[in-house]
Amino acid sequence: MQVKENRQLSKDIYALKVIGEFPYNEVQAGQFVDIKIGTGLEHPLRRPLSIACCDTLKEELTLIYRVVGAGTAWLSQRIAGDFVDVLGPLGTGFPLPEPQSSVLVVGGGVGIPPLYQLVREFDSSIQPHIILGFRDKFDCFWIEKFAEYGRVTVCTEDGSKGLKGFVTTALGSENEWDYLYSCGPKPMLRALKGHFEGTNIQGYVSLEERMACGIGACAGCTCLTSDGKGTKRVCKDGPVFLWEEVAL
Amino acid sequence: MSVDLSVNIAALTLKNPVMPASGCFGFGREYSEYYSLDMLGAVVVKATTLHPRLGNPTPRVTEVTGGMLNAIGLANPGLDRVLEEELPWLAKRNVPIVVNVAGDTVEDYCLVVDQICQSGLAHAIELNVSCPNVERGGLAFGVDPPVLRNLVEAVRPYCTLPLIVKLSPNVSRIQDVAMAAAEGGADALSLINTLIGMQIDLNTRRPVLANRTGGLSGAAVKPVAVRMVYEVAKTVDLPLIGMGGISTGKDALEFIMAGAFAVAVGTANFTDPYACPRIIRELTELMEAEGIKNLEEIRGCAL
Numbered sequence: 001m002q003v004k005e006n007r008q009l010s011k012d013i014y015a016l017k018v019i020g021e022f023p024y025n026e027v028q029a030g031q032f033v034d035i036k037i038g039t040g041l042e043h044p045l046r047r048p049l050s051i052a053c054c055d056t057l058k059e060e061l062t063l064i065y066r067v068v069g070a071g072t073a074w075l076s077q078r079i080a081g082d083f084v085d086v087l088g089p090l091g092t093g094f095p096l097p098e099p100q101s102s103v104l105v106v107g108g109g110v111g112i113p114p115l116y117q118l119v120r121e122f123d124s125s126i127q128p129h130i131i132l133g134f135r136d137k138f139d140c141f142w143i144e145k146f147a148e149y150g151r152v153t154v155c156t157e158d159g160s161k162g163l164k165g166f167v168t169t170a171l172g173s174e175n176e177w178d179y180l181y182s183c184g185p186k187p188m189l190r191a192l193k194g195h196f197e198g199t200n201i202q203g204y205v206s207l208e209e210r211m212a213c214g215i216g217a218c219a220g221c222t223c224l225t226s227d228g229k230g231t232k233r234v235c236k237d238g239p240v241f242l243w244e245e246v247a248l
Numbered sequence: 249m250s251v252d253l254s255v256n257i258a259a260l261t262l263k264n265p266v267m268p269a270s271g272c273f274g275f276g277r278e279y280s281e282y283y284s285l286d287m288l289g290a291v292v293v294k295a296t297t298l299h300p301r302l303g304n305p306t307p308r309v310t311e312v313t314g315g316m317l318n319a320i321g322l323a324n325p326g327l328d329r330v331l332e333e334e335l336p337w338l339a340k341r342n343v344p345i346v347v348n349v350a351g352d353t354v355e356d357y358c359l360v361v362d363q364i365c366q367s368g369l370a371h372a373i374e375l376n377v378s379c380p381n382v383e384r385g386g387l388a389f390g391v392d393p394p395v396l397r398n399l400v401e402a403v404r405p406y407c408t409l410p411l412i413v414k415l416s417p418n419v420s421r422i423q424d425v426a427m428a429a430a431e432g433g434a435d436a437l438s439l440i441n442t443l444i445g446m447q448i449d450l451n452t453r454r455p456v457l458a459n460r461t462g463g464l465s466g467a468a469v470k471p472v473a474v475r476m477v478y479e480v481a482k483t484v485d486l487p488l489i490g491m492g493g494i495s496t497g498k499d500a501l502e503f504i505m506a507g508a509f510a511v512a513v514g515t516a517n518f519t520d521p522y523a524c525p526r527i528i529r530e531l532t533e534l535m536e537a538e539g540i541k542n543l544e545e546i547r548g549c550a551l
Contacts, residue, residue, distance in 0.1 A: 217274035220309035
C-alpha cells in the first residue's frame with residue numbers, strides 16, 4: 001500500500017495513512033494489520049498496528065503507533081508516496097453493542113487507536129462515555145476526534161491535562177453500564193475488571209503481546225485463559241477477548 | 249526447459265524439496281488461508297508431546313538484527329488432540345505430513361511415535377531432540393552422542409515410518425551427534441534447530457524474553473547452518489534436510505549445494521506468509537536459468 005501521510009501527533013506518536021488495494025469492507029473494529037519493516041533481511045518480524053480508522057469511502061487506513069524501537073523508527077520515516085507491505089486485516093475484533101445500550105469506552109496511551117474505529121461503528125442511538133488516559137499533555141492525541149462520537153473525559157498521569165491520575169479515577173460511582181470496551185496496558189485492564197466485578201457489564205479487552213507470525217500459527221503471542229489451564233492466541237483468537245475468557 | 253524438483257528422503261517421495269520448518273507453521277490451518285498446502289514438498293507440524301503443553305511465559309518471541317529469538321517452549325495441544333483434530337484435517341490436504349515429536353523421557357517419545365505411526369495419518373516422524381527452550385527432554389537428548397543413540401535405538405522399533413532426527417547446533421562437533429543418530433537407526437537428519445541466544449532490554453536492564461534465553465533463527469544463522477549441513481554431509485551417508493535462515497530460492501540452492509536433499513523454511517514464513525511457494529518458484533526459475541535439470545545434479549557439489 002502507498003503512504004498518503006505520516007503525521008507526528010505527539011512526542012513519539014504518529015498517524016500513518018495508507019491507501020491502495022485492501023479489503024476495507026472486511027475490517028472489524030479492533031483488528032490490526034502487520035507491517036513489514038525495511039526492504040532487506042534486517043527485520044524479519046512484521047509490526048502489528050491496530051486499525052485506528054478504516055475509511056471505506058476514501059479507501060484509506062489510519063494506523064497510529066508509538067516509536068519504541070528501530071522498526072517503528074523506520075516506519076516513522078516513511079513519507080507520502082512510499083510503499084509499505086501491509087498484511088491484514090488480522091485477528092478478531094470487537095463485537096458491536098446492541099442499539100440503545102449504555103456504553104463505556106476506556107483507552108490508555110497507544111491502546112486508544114482501535115477504539116476510534118469502534119466508536120465510529122456504533123449505532124447512532126449510542127452515546128458512549130469515552131475515557132482516554134495519557135502520560136501527560138504532550139502525549140495526547142485525537143481527543144477532539146473522539147468527542148464527535150461521545151462524551152470524552154481525559155486523564156493524565158501528571159494532571160497536566162484533564163483529571164490527574166489513571167483512567168480509573170474518571171469512572172466515578174456510575175456503574176450501570178451495559179458494555180465496556182477497553183484497550184491499554186494490562187494493569188489498566190486489570191483495574192477496570194476489578195472495578196466492575198459483580199456488575200452485569202459485558203467487558204471486552206484488547207490485549208497486546210509481542211507477535212511473530214501474526215496469523216495464529218507460531219504460538220508466540222499466546223495468553224492464558226482465565227482458569228490458567230489453556231491458552232488463546234492474541235493474534236488470531238484475539239486481540240479482543242471477553243474479559244472473563246483470559247487471565248489479566 | 250522443465251526441471252525436476254522431486255526428491256526422495258528415505259521412503260518418502262517429495263514433489264519438491266521445500267517444506268515449512270516445525271513450529272513455524274502450526275498444523276497448517278492458518279497458512280492454508282494463504283495458499284493451497286499441496287504446493288509444498290511436505291508439511292512439518294508443530295512439535296507434538298504426549299500431554300498438552302502451554303509453553304513458556306510471554307514475551308516468548310522477539311526480533312534481533314537479521315533474525316528472531318523464540319522461547320515458545322513446545323506449546324502444543326497434546327497427542328490426543330493432534331490425532332483427533334489436527335492430523336485428520338491435514339491428511340485431507342494431499343501433502344506428505346511429517347510429525348515432529350518431542351518428549352521428556354524415552355518412554356514418552358516411544359509412545360507418541362508409536363501412536364502417530366499407527367494412526368496412518370502421517371508420512372514421516374521428525375524426532376525433536378534439540379529444543380533449547382525446555383528444562384527436561386528436548387535438547388538434553390540432542391547434545392550427548394551416546395544419549396542420542398540410545399533414544400533413537402529405543403524409538404526405532406516403534407517407528408514404522410521414515411525416521412528423521414533433528415539436530416541441535418548447540419554442540420561443539422555436530423558430526424558426532426549426526427553419527428550417533430545414524431548409528432541409532434535414523435533414516436534421515438534435519439538440521440539445524442535454533443542456536444541459543446539472548447537479548448537484553450536497555451531500559452529494564454533485563455532479558456527481553458521471560459525465559460531469558462531463546463532460540464536464534466532467521467538470516468543471521470544461515471552461514472552457521474550451511475557450514476553444519478556441509479560438515480554432516482561429509483561425515484554421514486544419510487539424506488539431509490537443511491534449514492536455518494532460508495528466505496529465497498538462492499538460499500535453498502546454497503543448502504542443496506552444501507549437501508541437503510531438501511530444505512525447510514522457518515522464520516521467513518513470518519516475514520512473508522507466501523515464503524514457501526515463492527521459494528519453490530524461485531528455485532525452479534534459478535534451475536531453469538542455470539540449466540540444472542534435477543536436484544541430484546547439484547546436490548553436494550560444494551563438498
